[in-house]
Amino acid sequence: MIKKVKLFIDRYHLLAADDIVVAACSGGADSLALVHILCELRSSYAIRLIVAHVDHMIRGQEAAADSDFVAEFCRQRGLSCFRTKIDVPAFVEGSGRSTEDAARMLRYRYLRQVAAEAGGAKIATGHHLDDQAETVLLHLLRGAGADGLKGMQPYSEGVIRPLLGVTREEVEDYCRRQGLSPRLDSTNLQTDYLRNSIRLELFPYLEERYNPAIKASLCRTAAIIGDEHAYIRLAAQGVWQQVVKQGESPDSLLLDKPAFVRQHVALQRELFRMVVEKKQGHLRGISFYHVEKMIEMMLYGRVGSECLLPGGLLVRKTYAGLEIGAKPCKQSSCVWDNVPEILLEVPGVTVVAELGCIVHARFIKATVTDKNLESVVLDADQITPPLMIRTRLPGDRFTPAGMKNGSKKIKDFFIDAKVAREKRSRIPIVCDAEGILWVCGFRQAERARVTHHTQKFLQLTVERREEKDGTDNG
Structure with missing residues (x-):
């Protein structure tokens, strides 16, 4: 397998002489194989290899043992090993993020810190072809565009993935042949996490019932979409100067309407995404919904109308086109149209x-004690179907958990919770036929709250799309 990995590294120019590489290592099979292979190849490329490990403080003594295992593995091979502990549960409680998203974000933050302190090192992770297939299917379920469906790239934003050309089976076989004894993360067996559910439940079902080679098919699709997206981006760059102009303010860019409407819709979508990326440095939170709404605003919007994008960029319709990054007018409300009610699948x-x-709904045997603002447990017998999700509506009221009498306007609730005005119209709200049950990420209602009389428990979990990378095995 080392030869196969080396060919992949050379094909995508992932390593060069004198590179410093920080290998993310959890102690699992993927990351252990990554460190072992890079250790074998370091003389061939004349690279300096160091290892970084994060204890997320989620699994107690099991995680501490993983950390000691990685440190000893590195000591035996003469590798420097940087270790840290990050209290992810405490961060989750204060941030409202899901545990999975918070762990990923904090892990990458530490890896980039180590890479910077090492002198601008590349970060290597143990992603392989099975991870790629999971990422593509996950993005497909989320309704991602080409940028998401192309999956993970061999190199992106300082991160290299040398194992992206081999399968999980090859990685595990390599560990056996080399006498490596990877650690097992027990959370990888919990299907509460969407990615685990896809790996442990959905893929086996698809392979058995529809296509035994579904993973290979998804990876081929990702490669094709990636190549085509790269071509579309090049084409968009070619018409950039024709379509994108300086806005009315120094800090804004203008999509010129006459030039914009002459472009194919694929280029229109890419140009809009490129402008947003140029203005705020990322596309987090920008979905197909936002892109299509902007195109609609360009073609049919009222001059002077405004709205805010996730991330805080203001978009204004002018006589000339769409100005992105404009300063708001005092009179404008600057909000998106309300998202209509969407029926939830239960379970x-x-x-x-x-x-x-993505909203996960499942019946459980008892309530959970884990404090997570992205998850709620309701008394299923106190719910009046159907269950729906939407954004706020004028006049919305509910009785927050703990309030025994009366109700509160959603507007006043957001003000008291110090929710920024531009974010209020993007907060999901779960309701049934009688009204609001949960303001996602903030507070559930008193109605349908679990009590000692509850016999049927319904857990709802909202998984937000936070990053483009998908997963991290490091």
Whole structure:
């Protein structure tokens, strides 16, 4: 397998002489094989290899043992090993993020810190072809565009993925042949996480019932879409100067309407995404819904109308086109149109592309003690179907959990919770036929709250799309 990995590295020019590489290592099979292979190849490329490990403080003594295992593995091979502990549960409680998203974000933050302190090192992760297939299917379920469906790239934003050309089976076989004894992360067996559910439940079902080679098919699709997206981006760059102009303010860019409407819709979508990326440095939170709304605003919007994009960029319709990054008018409300009610699958998984999230609904045997603002447990017998998700509506009221009498306007609730005005119209709200049950990420209602009389428990979890990278095995 080392030869196969080396060919992949050479094909995509992932390593060069004198590179410093920080290998993310959890102690699992993927990352252990990554470190072992890079250790074998370091003399061939004349690179300096160091290792970084993060204990997320989620699995207690099991995680601490993983950290000691990685440190000893590195010591035996003369590798420097940087280790840290990050209290992810505490961060989740204060941030409202899901545990999975928070762990990923904090892990990458530490890896980039180590890479910077090492002198601008590349970060290597143990992603392989099976991870790629999971990422593509996950993005497909979320309603992603070409940028998401192209999956993970061999190199992106300082991260290299040398194992992206081999399968999980090859990685595990390599570990056996080399006498490596990877650690097992017990959370990888919990199907509460969407990615685990896809790996452990959905893929086996698809392979058995529809296509035994579904993973290879998805990876080929990702490669094709990636190549085609690269071509579309080049074409968009070619017409950039014709379409994108300086806005009315120094900090804004203008999509010129006459030049914009002459472009194919694929180029229109890419140009809009490129302008947003140029203005705020990323596309987090920007979904197909936002892109299509902007095109609609360009073609049919009222001059002077405004709205805010996720991330805080203001878009204004002018006589000349769309100005992105404009300063708001005092009179404008600057909000998106309300997202209409979307029926939730209970039990099941509902993709809410308009809000960039996925809602998981499942019946459980008892309530959970884990404090997570992205998850709620309701008394199923106190719910009046159907269950729906939407954004706020004028006049919305609910009785927050703990309030025994009366109700509160959603507007006043957001003000008291210090929610920024531009974010209020993008917060998901779960309701049934009688009204609001949960303001996602903030507070559930008193109605349908679990009590000692509850016999049927319904857990709802909102998974938000936070990053483009998908997964991290490091």
